[in-house]
Amino acid sequence: MTRGNGRRALVLHLAVLLALLILQVFLPPFHHGMVARIMVLATYAIGYNLLLGYAGLMSLGHAMFFATGVYGAGLMVYHLDLGPAAAFLVGIAASTLVAAAVGLLTLRTTGVAFLIVTMMFAQVFYLSTLLFSRITGGDQGLVLTGHLQPLRLGGLKLALADPGVKYNVALATLAACLLVNLWLVRSPAGRVLVAIRENEERTRMLGYNTAAYRLLALIASGAIAGTAGAVYALLFSYVGSTFASILYSIYPLLWVLLGGAGTTVGPLIGAGLMAYIVDAASGLTSSYLLVVGLALVVLVMKFPAGLAGALRARWWRWLP
């Protein structure tokens, strides 16, 4: 939060996106698919980080917003044979609405209470997806293959199952959310969110309606998480209650803490690194979660502010 440096930050973000665009030419098929998946999950993490890293609210219920995007898009495709673009919009709209409603109820609390209350709501949501398994497919889930029409862009027909299409749709989603997030956190509103994180009472006494700003942050965070969820369902042709489970609330927390909470590139770094640590560990041993856990402990001890946080503290003070 210093003066100027706007151009440098924008250039860095565009360079990262450009690198990802070029990378697809060189990636072998396995990594090609893996990076596509990472980009969608990183988008989810960007949404989570907006709330945790900037507004200072730790949620354990974001799976609810992610899964609302997954189901919002996926169920439209499966039951109503909606096209991917329309289903995508339904997913975003649904998650935005859920975030607004949940925000109005849960933002009466902060700190640990907020964590618990969001977790409770998400558990209710998760159990509902099991209860209404005739619609949702429960924990078996629903495979969208056969229902999913190709994405029409102008005269183009793109099959979302095609690896190249998958990669570039994921990249476009990441790019849009990364840049929207960058713009948000560098706007006056972003400065207010950081101020609320640092000292809410002071911010109120500077004349800011902090309750309204926190709600705004939660809605934006939920909408980005839902965007990621909708894209995930469409690209990987599957919806299931796993995405609503507590695990999917914990993942973004880990990615963001690993990559650096309150940094714009941290979520991408965290999601990417974690995916590759898991991959490397599961190649070594069947108890790979143990290795993952140890790696996380070491990284968090070495870089308590996350990797991007450490970069900012040591060299790149301008990193937003």
Next chain:
Amino acid sequence: MAAIGPLLQTEALHKAFGGLQAVQGVDLRVDPGEIRAIIGPNGAGKTTLVGMISGRVRPTSGRVLFDGRDITAAPAHARVALGIVSTFQLTNIYGNLSVYANVALAVQRRRLRSAFDILRPDDPLLAGEVQSALEEVGLPTAWDLPAGVLPHGHQRLLEMAMALALRPQLLILDEPTQGLDPDESAALTALIRRIADRVTVLLVEHNLEVVLGLSHRITVMDRGSIIAEGTPGEIEANPDVQRVYLGQ
């Protein structure tokens, strides 16, 4: 008809914390352009009273009028928009944010006109206003430093810069010289005197030297009520005040 009404008025303002009557039936009237001090022994209800004026504390009963409008029900953040700005007994800044960001938060709040402004990028005028607010209070130019590393006296000045950047009509200063050395205290007093031609100041202060030298009128509180009010000369001569405040 030419009479100018008070800028701030409280009517029978009352605050009870459980059984403790912190403020009882206070009628306060502050005219525009005044420097008004509120003094009194610890526990007299001064901070509670200014808290009800700034909106941090909800009154149990009574009314607060600002510029003729009843603002008793207005939340604290809305009162700032009306022009009531406070600094705090304990220095209250964003220690982890840069000096620049601290003041920018105040400047951008004042410049917000519509809800859409919060998503617009900073306009170039913002930096200029931050600069003039910091220059006005005489802060040296280490603006990229985290505010928390500044010495205490400079943090106080930073808080003043934040308050002034909001361009208040009424500035409430709760013990502004607390913890300052005599030089810093004198500099702050001079600053308050300098800004008083455009801001009405309500000052809660323990340091009698500061109060007597600075204020136009003084209100003395004891056990939740106003016991005297007058010019510094009148207050010094008042036997009641000498008894409760200056010691028996």
